[in-house]
Amino acid sequence: MLQDLDEIAYFRGSIRRCDYKIKWLDEEGKEKETYAAVRGPVETKIDYIQKHGISVDRPNYSLHILMPRNPDTMKQFQRYKKFYLKTADDPDDDICWRVEATDSVSTKGILEITAVEYYANETEDDIEKGYVGAFITKVEDPNT
DSSP: OEEOTTOOSSOOEEOOOOOEEEEEEOTTSOEEEEEEEEEOOOOOSOEEEEETTEEEEEOOOEEEEEEEOOHHHHHHSOTTOEEEOBOSSOTTOOOEEEEEEEESSSSTTEEEEEEEEEOOOTTTSBTTTTBTTTTOOOOOOTTO
């Protein structure tokens, strides 16, 4: 990930292992996936709204994600795009995440993403498989 430029006799650097897979469907409905290194969530307090004696929790977790920078990931992981992050430890983890910021400039070949916890849409998303918008039917024009 990062090279230590103080060492000139040999290569010394930092690496991150990509333990997670993120899957999505492209515009044509083809399944795509990428490996990612994820850090987070690190929040220690629950964010909430309270009015008229009713308290509602707001999603406030955040993630820092590193993944390969390629045309597929650059197209999918833009600001406000949603995705599900499935882990091998807990495949029933149904947390939806929304991209807040992307950095494709700082490190060559790596796309850095900051994502926040978001609301899952059970009517549009295939939560079991981890696809956003999988149940949205596309209306085709019968005149074409």
